[in-house]
Amino acid sequence: MKIGIMVNEGPYQHEASDSAYLFAKAALEKGHKIHRVFFYHDGVNNANKLTEPPQDDRHIVNRWSDLAKEHGIDLVVCVAAALRRGVKDELLAPGFRISGLGQVVESGIQSDRLVVFGD
Amino acid sequence: MTEATGGVERDQEYGSGTIKKFMYVNRKAPYGTIYALESLEVVLIAAAFDQDVSLAFIDDGVFQLAKGQHTKAIDVKNFSPTYRALEDYDIEKLYVDKESLEARGLTEDDLLVPVQVVSAEELADLMEQQDVVLSF
Numbered sequence: 001m002k003i004g005i006m007v008n009e010g011p012y013q014h015e016a017s018d019s020a021y022l023f024a025k026a027a028l029e030k031g032h033k034i035h036r037v038f039f040y041h042d043g044v045n046n047a048n049k050l051t052e053p054p055q056d057d058r059h060i061v062n063r064w065s066d067l068a069k070e071h072g073i074d075l076v077v078c079v080a081a082a083l084r085r086g087v088k089d090e091l092l093a094p095g096f097r098i099s100g101l102g103q104v105v106e107s108g109i110q111s112d113r114l115v116v117f118g119d
Numbered sequence: 120m121t122e123a124t125g126g127v128e129r130d131q132e133y134g135s136g137t138i139k140k141f142m143y144v145n146r147k148a149p150y151g152t153i154y155a156l157e158s159l160e161v162v163l164i165a166a167a168f169d170q171d172v173s174l175a176f177i178d179d180g181v182f183q184l185a186k187g188q189h190t191k192a193i194d195v196k197n198f199s200p201t202y203r204a205l206e207d208y209d210i211e212k213l214y215v216d217k218e219s220l221e222a223r224g225l226t227e228d229d230l231l232v233p234v235q236v237v238s239a240e241e242l243a244d245l246m247e248q249q250d251v252v253l254s255f
Binding site for chain 1: 125126127137139141153154157160161164165167168170251252253254255
């Protein structure tokens with residue numbers, strides 16, 4: 001199954017990003033395809049490469065980058081939400097790109113399921 | 120990148136003419152958090168994709184449609200007039216949960232735009248019919 005994911009909460013503050021990541025990983029392991037993860041609202045902060053959690057904690061940002069690299073997943077950060085929160089190209093971790101809201105609508109059209117993670 | 124379609128080139132294949140049923144579920148009060156405003160931004164972009172769009176308002180989300188919003192004192196933009204512009208985008212299916220409305224002492228007359236007031240059961244049926252449900 002072709003799956004699109006939407007992440008609507010920032011890292012660490014909220015479990016949505018963790019749940020989305022674990023879901024994506026489990027779906028990939030089952031042979032499904034994740035074609036895109038769209039980050040919206042405070043979810044855009046998942047792309048911040050300056051993120052530096054304590055060493056004994058999971059690195060949510062790098063985890064997304066690694067997953068994208070390994071499985072060719074398109075990590076899209078909403079431009080309007082990102083600009084509002086000071087997230088710009090120079091702040092993006094590897095694998096993330098900034099684009100418009102149309103990307104999540106397109107993901108809904110093209111995928112068999114769009115799964116939304118938020119509050 | 121095109122502004123109106125939010126970064127998607129309309130010339131490229133984005134769904135081969137597929138029309139899906141999209142429902143945007145609004146659950147939060149209009150101010151206090153940014154969910155309502157940013158949900159509306161998705162809806163306006165989505166309108167450019169010629170999909171079958173509907174909006175549902177439940178829980179505190181019903182306050183998004185309340186008449187007489189005054190936000191000057193909290194220095195936040197009153198975006199409620201935008202709901203009145205939705206029909207210009209051919210978005211006319213607005214469902215409001217009856218219980219949520221009643222629990223907050225509101226009636227249909229208190230709302231900015233024409234809506235269909237539906238029971239939780241009817242709303243569940245509507246959700247069941249959707250291809251994509253985005254919840255804010």
